Amino acid sequence: MAHFICLTLLVFAGFHVTYSIHRNLKYYTTIHASELKHHIVKRGLKESNHPFNKIREVNFRTHGRDFRLILTPRKGVLHSNFQAYTVDGDGREHPVAVDHENFYEGRLFGEKSSHASVHLDNDGIMTASIQLPDETYHVEPSWRHLPELGNETMITYKASDVKLSWHGTKTSPCAYVKEGAHLEDDPEDELDDEEYSEAEDGPRARAKRQADQYEYTPTKTRCPLLLVADYRFYQEMGNSNTKITINYLISLIDRVHKIYNDTIWQDRAESEGFKGMGFVIKKIVVHSEPTRVRGGENHYNMVREKWDVRNLLENTSKTGTPSISTPASVPPGTTTVRG
Template identity: 25%
Template sequence: MSPSFLSCFRSFYYLLLILLFLSPSISAQELSDKLLHYELIHKNDFRHNAIPEKQEAPTDAVKLVQQVHFYALNRSFSLHLSPHQNLFSSSFKAVTMDTNGNHKTVPVSTRNFHIGHLIGDESSIVTVHINGENGLITAHISTDKETFYIEPALLHTGESHDSHMIVYRLSDVRSNGSISIDYETAPLQSRIYKESGRHKSHPLKKRQSRGSDRNTCTLALVVDYRFYTFLLSSENNVITTLVSRLFHIDENSFRPTHWIIDANGNSITNQGLQIGTILIHTGPTSDPSHYNSEESGQVEAQDLLRRFSRGDWSSYCLAHLFTHRQFSSGKLGLAYIASPGVGETGGICSQRVIDSFTNDIVIYNTGVSVASTGKRLLLPHESELVIAHEIGHSWGSPHDPGTDTNCRLKYLMNEFIQDNSEGTHQKFSPCSRISIGRVLANKATCFQGRSTSNCGNYMIDDGEECDGGRLTVDDQDSCCASNCKLRKGSNCSDVNHSCCKDCKVAPANSKICHYVGTISNDCTRQTYCNGSSYVCPPALQVTEGTDCL
C-alpha cells in the first residue's frame, strides 16, 4: 500500500472523526449560552403505541389513545395522550397573506395536538404536538417537581438537524437578567365607532356565581413577515410554535386560576383561551404605516401596537401580534389593559372606536409580543411568560404592586421576569386574581362557550357520520371524509364499526367482531358479523360449566 494512499486515508479518517464529533453538538455554544444542560434526541428514539379504549354503544367504536415512550435526562418518560378537543374554535382557520394581499388557507391537522399525563403521575400535565409529516415532537411536561421541554432542534440551529429535538429541564435554563414587559392604557378621549354591535351584554354577576358556559376568550394570532422568515418561512413551524405556546398557557396559567369576582371572595374558574384564527404574513405590506411594513431600523413598541390596533379585530375577544422586530426600548411585549368600568375601552371584548386625535378607527383589544431576541428564538418558557403576561394585562391586571406583601413573589404579572427560583412565574398573584375577576364580572361580554373540535377523535359525535381519527383529518380515509361525513358510496366506516368491511356492511360470517379474551375479557363466545348490520351482534355466553375469566 503506497504512502500517498495511507496519507489520504488518514486525512479522510480524521476528517470523518471530526464530523462525527461535531454533528451531535449542533450550535453547542449558542445553546449552552441559554441552557446549563440539554440533550439531543432523534425522532426514532420515540416509541409510539396506539391503545384501544372501548367506547359505549351505539357507536360500537374503539377510541385509540396514544402512549409515547422515550428516555432522556437520565430517566424514562411514558406519556398517555388523547387528542385535545378544546384548543380551537369551531370556526378556526389559518391563512397566509402575501405582499399583494392574496389569501391562502393553510390546512392544520388539529388532531396532532394532544393532552395527557405521565403514566404513573396523573397530577402531571402534558401538552404535545406530534408532527404528522416529519415525526418531530413539541412538548411540555409539567410535574410537581420539574418542568421538561422538548422542541425541534432546527428552530434553534437550522435545517442541518431536522430529525432531532432538544430536551431540557426548566431548572437548566440560564438566568440572563430580567425581561421587560409593559402595558398601555387606551385613550380616554376615544368615542365609540357606530356599527352593528357584536357584543350583547350578559354581565358575569347576573349569569353566574361559580361558573359559566361562556368561559372562553377567542384569539386572533397574527404573525408578521419578519417572524415568518425567522422561522424558516414555514407555516408549519409558525403554527406549531404559537399553538404550543398558547396550549400550555391556557392549561397552566388561565384555566386552573380562581378569579375573585366580588367583595365576598366568590370566585370562578375554568376561564381561558382558544384560537379562532391564525393570520401569517409571508411578505411585507406596501403601506409604510402598516404593522407589517418593511421599514428598517428599530421601532417603539407603542407605535407598533397602535398600528396593529387599526385593524378590524372586532370578531375576536383579543388579537395578538408576533414579531421579530427589536423594540428600541428593549421591551418584549406590550398590550392595552382592561379596566372594570363598563363604558371604558381596552383589553378583552373592546369595541371599535374613533381615536379623537387621529380620527382613525381603532380597537384596543390588542397586544404585541417579540418572539425572538437578536438572532435567537425565545425559549418556550420565556415566550410563554411574555405572552401570558400581556394577555394578563388584556384581562385586566396591572403589574403586581411591590408594596403588597401578598403579591411580592415573582408572579406572572411582576413587571420584570427574572429567575424561576420561587416557582410562581406561571401563576397569577392574589392581586391579579382580584383585578382580573372584577373585569370578568363586568366586561366578559364576548366570551363564548368552549368549542369542542370532535372531528378526528375516533368517536362518532353529534353531527358526524364517521370519524377515522388521523386518517379522517388528513383526508386519507377511503370511507370517511375530512369533515367526518361518509364518502359517496360508503355505508359505514371500517374504523368506527366492527362489522364494516371496505365501507360496506360485512357479509355474514365473513368477519369476527368479538374475540374471546379481548377488551371485554368476559365469559362470552367468539362472535361473527351477521351481514345485516355494521354493529357487532351481542355476544352469547359460553356454555354453563365452561372455564372462563
C-alpha cells in the same frame, strides 16, 4: 349588557434566534426523531369525538429518566369555527388546512399529578410541555436553536434550567398595585393606649373598617383570539413554513391557556375566588411575505429592522389587522406575534 375582554398579547420569541442557546439555558440535551417510539394503543371502530376513542403512547428517554406518555387527541384550545390563513405581500389571504389530529394531551404513565401537551408533526418531530409535581420538561425542534443539527433533532430542557433575563438583578419583571390594600390591617390601624378615651359609658375605641365581602362567578370563561404572525416570525420561528408557524403558535397559546386555566383568581386570601379562565384560538393569520407599502407608509409587517413596542402596537391597530367576527356575547381578543 354584554361584557368584553380585550386582550393584546405581544410575544417576543426572537430571543431564541438572536442569542446563543447557552445564554438562555443552563443545561439541555438533544434527541433524534428515531429515538421516539410511538404507537396507537387504542383506536375506536367508528369515528368519534370522545377523547378516549383514540389513545397513543409515546416513549423516549432524556435527562436520565424514561418518559412514557399516554395521549389522546385534543381540540380544546381551537375554536369550533377555527380558521387559518396565509397572507402574501399584497394582503391576499389564502386558507390553510390544519390537521387537528396532530395535537394531543395526556399524562406521564405512573404520575397521576402530571399533564402533557404534545404536538407531533408528520416527520416525527415533537413539541411538548410535560408538567410533573416537581418539574416541567420542554421538548422543541432543535433547528430554532441549533440549526446545524438539521430538521430531525429536538432539544429537551427543564423549566428550572431556563436563565431568565432578570436573574441576578435587583429588578422585577412584573409590578403590580394591590387592590384594597388600604383596607388591610397596618400599624396605623392598631389601637394604642392613647386612642382610648374615657366616657360616661366606659372606654370607647376607634372601630376598624371592614372590607366589603362579595363573590364573583364568571359566566364567560373563554376569550377567542386572533393570532397574527409577521414575516420575521414566519422566517425565524416557523422556519419559513406556514404549517410549522401555525403549529408553533397553537402550542404556545396552549401553554398560556394552561397557566390561566389552572390559576385561582381571588381578590383576597379569605375569598374562594374562581378558576377555569382561558383562551380559544379562532383565527390565525401568517404573513408569508413582507407587506409592500408606498413611500412614507408604515405597516407592522413591512421590512424594518426594529420596532419599539408602542409603535408596533399602534401600527398593528392602524393598518387593518385581519379581524375575527365575534358575537356580542363573546369576549373578543387580539394577539400580535412578532419575532
